[in-house]
Amino acid sequence: MKTIFQKWLFVFVLAAFIITFLSSWWIHSNLAENSAVELLQNNLDDAARRVISTRKNLQTIITMSNASALAKTRALAMMIKENPAILNDNNKLDDIRKKLDVDEVHVSDANGILIASLAYAPATGGVKSYRGYDMKSSAQSAEFMPACTDPEFALVQRPQRNGVLKILFQYAGTARLDAPGIVQIGYRPERIEEASSLANIKNIEKDVRIGMNGNLFIEKNPGYREDYRKIIRTAQGISLTAVYDNYLLTANLPKEEMYMSRDSVIKILIIGNLILFGVIFLLISRLLQKVVINGIYTVNDSLKEITGGNLEKEINVTTTTEFQSLSSGINSTVAALKKAIENESRRIDAELEMGKTIQTSVLPVDFHDTPNYRLHAGMFTAREVGGDFYDFFTIDENRTALLIADVSGKGITAALYMMNAKSLLKELILLYPPAEAFAAANQELCRTNKAHMFLTAFLAVLDRRTGIIQCVNAGHNPPLLKHSDNSVEYLKIKHSLVLSASPKAKYTAVPVQLQPGDKLFLYTDGVTEAMNLQNELFGEKRFMETVVSAEGSLPEILDFIRSKTAEFAGEAPQNDDITMLIMEYISASQ
Amino acid sequence: MKAVFDKNANSLTVSVEGSIDTVTAPELDSQLQANWEGITELIMDLAAVDYISSAGLRVILMANQQMEDCDGSMTVRNVNDDIKEIFEMTGFDSLLNLE
Structure with missing residues (x-):
């Protein structure tokens, strides 16, 4: 009986272990996935905030830089109006260029032909003049032509690569105040450059860390709706894609990392459960031995003694109420049997006595x-x-x-x-x-x-x-x-x-x-x-x-x-x- | 007590060993009854019997009467001195066919 009980006990404990294991696995898988999604969401939010704020910064810097460039152009126009002679004095002009902290200054006549020109040339270490250059001759410079006719005209061009120097360069221009024509300054937009580098999504992608080995992709919104959000599960891991303003951000987390906590929890759980269930198995087994098996053996031994002829034997197993009632049941049966035997032997004795009485009488x-x-x-x-x-x-x-x-x-x-x-x-x-x-x-x-x-x-x-x-x-x-x-x-x-x-x-x-x-x-x-x-x-x-x-x-x-x-x-x-x-x-x- | 039965057509030889007393006599009786069918010649070999009580004598008496009733014969063989004394004392020697 003991073996059967232990077998079943083992089956039940094993089943309990498997159920606990599977449910823990399921719960922790879900938890891991949820926290992975949360992590991705937080990272995406952070990254998006960063993208948006750097973009905003860049915009502010561009606005400020443009305003400052226009102010400088207007100041140059004012100085020319006050003292047109500087147009013919290269030294004076260069002095002003330095004071304005720009790289180039150009002034044209009403036809867009440069009459004064100074360009800083770091390659040669000196300055270079584009006097006589016709502003209409290239599309880029032609953009300033309206200044010849419109005294209110002001333009700050977008920074663009300088064809000669291969560096980023920006031009700003207004109308001349002394005569029709263009006043133009050229400069390297270093702050803008810096800000746009900071605002470069590729740099943000590199900077943002997702977990330990996750990564982030940012691209200009290729046409998704504003509230687009999607969780994608693949064999490699989980990814979350969402649209922020004009950007589509995707964060990926590898599977191992996502389930890292689950796996360690399960590991601890397995060890813990093995110990726990082992202890339970041993305890129940021992308890069974003590409460049931020993009782049965005692009852069996006593019954053997009783069937062997010792009707005086009393069974007294009191470990449980069941055994108590079994014991008292057997005891009363034996007592009844004993009484019946006594009655019978009394009857036989009476018969024997009668026989003797017959014999002796x-x-x-x-x-x-x-x-x-x-x-x-x-x-x-x-x-x-x-x-x-x-x-x-x-x-x-x-x-x-x-x-x-x-x-x-x-x-x-x-x-x-x-x-x-x-x-x-x-x-x-x-x-x-x-x-x-x-x-x-x-x-x-x-x-x-x-x-x-x-x-x-x-x-x-x-x-x-x-x-x-x-x-x-x-x-x-x-x-x-x-x-x-x-x-x-x-x-x-x-x-x-x-x-x-x-x-x-x-x-x-x-x-x-x-x-x-x-x-x-x-x-x-x-x-x-x-x-x-x-x-x-x-x-x-x-x-x-x-x-x-x-x-x-x-x-x-x-x-x-x-x-x-x-x-x-x-x-x-x-x-x-x-x-x-x-x-x-x-x-x-x- | 131990009894060995050797049945040969109508003849039955019973070899008894030990003592035929109050306890063992009913045993011998029932074993005899079980082998009784169709027997007209009964031979009881008492060579290894060391004691016969009155209960044992009763079994022998019954067997003898049963043989007489069916016109058969009963012979008692190899009676040792102790048993012979009992037979003589009880007069069984005059009743039984001793060999």
């Missing part, structure tokens, strides 16, 4: 002394009722019958059979001589003997006038005769067949002359077959020795023999009835 106990003989007899029954009996009665004024018998078998049947046999024998002995009486009894018993029972019997009929006993032995133990000189002998007279065995059996009476003082011992095999724990029999020899050493009155002798057999048997139970009848012959009557 019919035995004569009036051991009167007569002038011719003394008598004493006793029967010591075994636990189970047997079929021993003795009898003595006077047949007529001269004769007395002594009878001892042992019915084969035990129990009520034997007791009833014995009662029948006893009364039958007495009846016939009163009617016939000994041998004929036995023959008639045998015939009658064989006729009715359905249970195949038989009995051994010894009859001695004493003639008080002569001291002669007529003996008939129907398969019984030979009686013992003890003379007054203490010598003993077995009366080995002819043994006839037991009574009730065969209707053909013949019985013969044998006369034996008793001498005054002779004691005749009739007994059943319960005496000679008394058994000790070593399975040894008391035996005829020991019986004989006991009789030799026995002294005193007949009751004393009987008790002595009884005590000797009991002493011999020791702890061994008495299996058979022990029955004895002793007759002491005193003298013949006159």
Whole structure:
């Protein structure tokens, strides 16, 4: 059972582990993705803010720079109006150029032909003049031509690459104040250059960091709607694309980075769960062992003891209420069983007692002394009722019958059979001589003997006038005769067949002359077959020795023999009835 | 007690070993009854029997009567001195066909 439980426990713990693992995986994957999107969103917002603010800065710088360029142009126009002579004085003009902090100054006439020109040439280290250049000759310079006719005209061109120097250059121009014509300055827009470099989206792309290995792409909006926003998941990772003002920003985060936190959480979770579930498994396993398995083993062991025969065993497993009720259930069952057995054994005892009562109630106990003989007899029954009996009665004024018998078998049947046999024998002995009486009894018993029972019997009929006993032995133990000189002998007279065995059996009476003082011992095999724990029999020899050493009155002798057999048997139970009848012959009557 | 049964057509030989007492006699009786069918010659070999109680005698008596009832024969073989004494004492020696 333990193995099955542990197997299932393991399955459940494993299932719990897998479910926990999968749900954690799912939750943390979602969390990771959400936080990745959030990270991308924040980065995009930051980047977009940066793009927008640098663009705005650039715009401001351009505006300010343009305003300053126009102011310088207008100041130059004012100076020319105040002192037109400077147009012909290159030194003066260069001095003004330096003061204005510009690279080139050009002045044209009403036709757009430069009449004064100074251009800083860093390659040569000196200045260069474009005097005589026609402003209409290139599209770039022609843009300033309206100044020749419109005194309000003012223009700051977008910075553009200078064809010669390959550097960024910017021109601003207004109308002359002294005469029709163009006043123009040229300069390198360094601040604008710097600002536009800062505002360059490529630089922003490089500067913005997305996580550790993510990247950012910015492009001019190629026509998406203002609220365009999209999350794209690919095998490589996740990306978020959104439109800010005129820009489309895309932030990418690689997969490993996105799931970095999840993977580490899962790692910790696996280790933690393995420990947790291992502990749970061991705890439940131990608890089960303690609460259930041990209880079951205890109950089983106790049941084994009970079925082995120990009904005194009580089961007392109190670990759980279930075991308590199981224990008390078993205990009350056993108690009921015990009670039933006790009742039954009481009934059997009563039956045995009844058998014994039957057996003993019919035995004569009036051991009167007569002038011719003394008598004493006793029967010591075994636990189970047997079929021993003795009898003595006077047949007529001269004769007395002594009878001892042992019915084969035990129990009520034997007791009833014995009662029948006893009364039958007495009846016939009163009617016939000994041998004929036995023959008639045998015939009658064989006729009715359905249970195949038989009995051994010894009859001695004493003639008080002569001291002669007529003996008939129907398969019984030979009686013992003890003379007054203490010598003993077995009366080995002819043994006839037991009574009730065969209707053909013949019985013969044998006369034996008793001498005054002779004691005749009739007994059943319960005496000679008394058994000790070593399975040894008391035996005829020991019986004989006991009789030799026995002294005193007949009751004393009987008790002595009884005590000797009991002493011999020791702890061994008495299996058979022990029955004895002793007759002491005193003298013949006159 | 141990009893070995050797059945040969109508003849049954029972070899008994040990003691035939109150406890073992019913056992021997039931084993005999189980092998009884069609037997007209029963041979009981008591060579290895060391004790026969009155219950054991009863089984032998029953077997003997049963054989007589069906006009069969029963022979008791190899009776040792102890058993012979019991047979003589109980007069069974005059009833049984001893060999």
